[in-house]
Amino acid sequence: MPSVIERMREALNQHDLESFLECFPDFEAQLLRHTSDEGTVWGEWHWRATGLNMAGVTVMGVEEDSIVWARLYMEPVEENGQDIDEAVQSMTEGVRRETDRCEEASPT
Numbered sequence: 458m459p460s461v462i463e464r465m466r467e468a469l470n471q472h473d474l475e476s477f478l479e480c481f482p483d484f485e486a487q488l489l490r491h492t493s494d495e496g497t498v499w500g501e502w503h504w505r506a507t508g509l510n511m512a513g514v515t516v517m518g519v520e521e522d523s524i525v526w527a528r529l530y531m532e533p534v535e536e537n538g539q540d541i542d543e544a545v546q547s548m549t550e551g552v553r554r555e556t557d558r559c560e561e562a563s564p565t
Contacts, residue, residue, distance in 0.1 A: 485505045499514060513532055
């Protein structure tokens with residue numbers, strides 16, 4: 458019996474979406490937002506399955522209703538990390554400390 462990774466490879470090469478998704482028993486894709494402009498399509502995604510929680514953006518080139526190239530900018534969702542306010546505060550604290558240090562060293 459082929460391993461799950463071999464079944465996934467075969468499904469991808471055969472363009473068999475149903476067999477591909479069977480490799481992920483509870484896969485769910487949520488398209489949050491999307492837009493297009495002159496043959497380029499952008500999409501914001503949230504992908505979930507057992508052991509998988511990814512979010513990000515895809516940028517795809519489309520010709521004659523087919524994807525001809527794609528870039529995936531997906532990353533794991535940090536479930537126990539900082540919220541947006543905490544993340545921005547921690548990023549700007551380092552900038553403020555560096556600015557303060559430079560101002561103290563300035564001969565004015």
